Amino acid sequence: MQITTRNADHQVTLALHGRFDFHTHRDFRTACEQPLEDQNLREIVIDLGGVEYLDSSALGMLLLLRERAESLGKSVALAKMQGTVKQVLDVANFDKIFPMKP
Secondary structure, three states: OEEEEEEEOOEEEEEEEEEEOHHHHHHHHHHHHHHHHOOOOOEEEEEEEEEEEEOHHHHHHHHHHHHHHHHOOOEEEEEOOOHHHHHHHHHOOHHHOOOEEO
């Protein structure tokens, strides 16, 4: 999986590309560390538009990120879900846990 980071105002967007699964947990955790530590950032947006597959461990990583971010006074939103990725998130009721952005 490739991760591209974009900063704007008090928000960072992490655009994920490829498979988001157990094998990518280190890359995802590493990409999230800097935004979590940056006191100027208030929101982390996970752009899933380039994700072709995600599994239950990816869902767990998103939940852990949300928990850690909230403990630091930050929010996490999900964006650009499509296809089977959107279906998985819908079945898991992630729309009730995370703000969803177009």
